[in-house]
Amino acid sequence: MKRKIVGVLFRLALKTAPLVGVLLLWDIVCRYEVFSPAVLPSPERTWDTLLRLISNGKLVSSLTISFERVIKGFLIGTTSGIIVGIIMGLSRIVNNLLSSLVEVLRPIPMIAWIPLLILWLGIGEPSKIAVIALGGFWPTLLNTIHGIRSADSKLLEVADILEKNSFEKLIKVVLPSAFPSIFTGFRLGMGVSWSCVVAAEMIASHEGIGYMITFARELSQPDGVMIGMLAIGIFGLIIDSAIRFLQRKLLKWY
Amino acid sequence: MSNLADVRIKGVNKEFHINGERIDVLKEIDLEVKSGEFVCIVGASGCGKSTLLKMLVGLEKPTTGDIFIGSRKVVNPSVECGMVFQEARLCPWLTVKGNISFGIAKRLPRKEKAKIVVDHIKLVGLEGFEKAFSGQLSGGMQQRVSIARALVNRPALLLLDEPLGALDALTRINMQKEILRIWEQEKTTMILVTHDIDEAVYLGDRVVVLSSRPGEIRQDIKVDMARPRDRTSDDFALIRRKVYREFFKDSNNQPEYFL
Ligand SMILES: Nc1ncnc2c1ncn2[C@@H]1O[C@H](COP(=O)(O)OP(=O)(O)OP(=O)(O)O)[C@@H](O)[C@H]1O
Numbered sequence A: 001m002k003r004k005i006v007g008v009l010f011r012l013a014l015k016t017a018p019l020v021g022v023l024l025l026w027d028i029v030c031r032y033e034v035f036s037p038a039v040l041p042s043p044e045r046t047w048d049t050l051l052r053l054i055s056n057g058k059l060v061s062s063l064t065i066s067f068e069r070v071i072k073g074f075l076i077g078t079t080s081g082i083i084v085g086i087i088m089g090l091s092r093i094v095n096n097l098l099s100s101l102v103e104v105l106r107p108i109p110m111i112a113w114i115p116l117l118i119l120w121l122g123i124g125e126p127s128k129i130a131v132i133a134l135g136g137f138w139p140t141l142l143n144t145i146h147g148i149r150s151a152d153s154k155l156l157e158v159a160d161i162l163e164k165n166s167f168e169k170l171i172k173v174v175l176p177s178a179f180p181s182i183f184t185g186f187r188l189g190m191g192v193s194w195s196c197v198v199a200a201e202m203i204a205s206h207e208g209i210g211y212m213i214t215f216a217r218e219l220s221q222p223d224g225v226m227i228g229m230l231a232i233g234i235f236g237l238i239i240d241s242a243i244r245f246l247q248r249k250l251l252k253w254y
Numbered sequence B: 001m002s003n004l005a006d007v008r009i010k011g012v013n014k015e016f017h018i019n020g021e022r023i024d025v026l027k028e029i030d031l032e033v034k035s036g037e038f039v040c041i042v043g044a045s046g047c048g049k050s051t052l053l054k055m056l057v058g059l060e061k062p063t064t065g066d067i068f069i070g071s072r073k074v075v076n077p078s079v080e081c082g083m084v085f086q087e088a089r090l091c092p093w094l095t096v097k098g099n100i101s102f103g104i105a106k107r108l109p110r111k112e113k114a115k116i117v118v119d120h121i122k123l124v125g126l127e128g129f130e131k132a133f134s135g136q137l138s139g140g141m142q143q144r145v146s147i148a149r150a151l152v153n154r155p156a157l158l159l160l161d162e163p164l165g166a167l168d169a170l171t172r173i174n175m176q177k178e179i180l181r182i183w184e185q186e187k188t189t190m191i192l193v194t195h196d197i198d199e200a201v202y203l204g205d206r207v208v209v210l211s212s213r214p215g216e217i218r219q220d221i222k223v224d225m226a227r228p229r230d231r232t233s234d235d236f237a238l239i240r241r242k243v244y245r246e247f248f249k250d251s252n253n254q255p256e257y258f259l
């Protein structure tokens, strides 16, 4: 028992050591004024700014707004990704029809979509949701196709022997086999969606975490910019952990 | 249901084409299996044993010749014929219960389904493991689930393709007893493929020896011994020797040792 606690503490120490190290280095660099405070504000000042952003509610409200956008876009993107992915995974014809389109469009960075989407859908919410949806769409699509294709032909033989019809085979064999892969698509898609919202907000928005960063930059407040960036990182980590938790719960056998 | 299970294989030939090249796998197979009989098929690797079973279950079609189960000519898979493979082939996302229930082909009320599942879990001796995923089971237990899944539709005929091939010697002997018990209890016609001659002589009413590729029936040996059979008895040794001799007549099949 005692040894276990020591072990946990040791691992915790290992994990936190680099963070503490960076903080210390940051502090030393600021104390000796290697860079001007306008470029690199001190840890204390950044901490004060963080407290201010929390107490005036800006940070939380920005994150909430961005998160809402991500959820909307992500749901649209992953749902369509799964549907198109299932169809492309099952049908050779549809796959041949669409694969060249996918191959050309997929490598386009999400940021490059934003101008076109703004022209088509306007500067408001729809264009932002659209780029987020697109960000969630590609990883889900590709992983769903892969998952559907990798369904075990030996299990399908068993299903044939048991006189299962095509629909039952899809629901009871093909989709469950594809589940782990689809979940991987979710995780990747959520990551992309989350970076899409930041990009979209930095380009055209007056609220959200991306806007908060741009705004801080316009006021020449590097501390605000850094807090925004860290918040994005930490929030992204939380979302990813949540999806992984869900995955463990839903895919116990995996 | 019983005489529905007479199996007749009539003049079956099977060839495959790999890269445009023809391979004869099975040649002129004629075999009859009476309802309720336990027939073991032995033969060298690659002689077409699995192919024969796949044709019996309807996953493959004979190149020429016909297969009948009862009066039905086999063209498609049917639940009246169950199959157990060398690998258990379970759905990893389903529990023992789920996998066995997956085997049920008929639309039945939930209650009836549950009862069938419980009965079959008992039949293969897996009480207490209902909720385990297949990844949490030993190889022998997985194969029990696979057997239960093949039996839930009460098939008139059960095909077993080296079902115990992946198990260690001890588990194997136990599972052979289990299979016999199930056969006696369910009165299912069974055709079991194996490359273990002991296993064939221990289980079968008849042992059919195939030649190496292209597989032909070389001998159909009756095992006239009461069960349970004693592997160390003289009768057992006699029949085993007979099978060995047939098996190794082939110049390709040099025995590593003789009894
Ligand atoms: N789908 C297929 N396409 C082409 N050739 C095949 C196919 N299935 C089997 N064969 C060939 O048929 C031959 C017999 O295969 P089969 O699996 O029936 O052998 P087996 O007797 O079961 O051997 P083992 O004891 O190793 O399982 C092999 O030479 C194999 O290459």
Ligand SMILES: [Mg+2]
Pocket: B049, B050, B051, B161
């Ligand atoms: Mg085989």
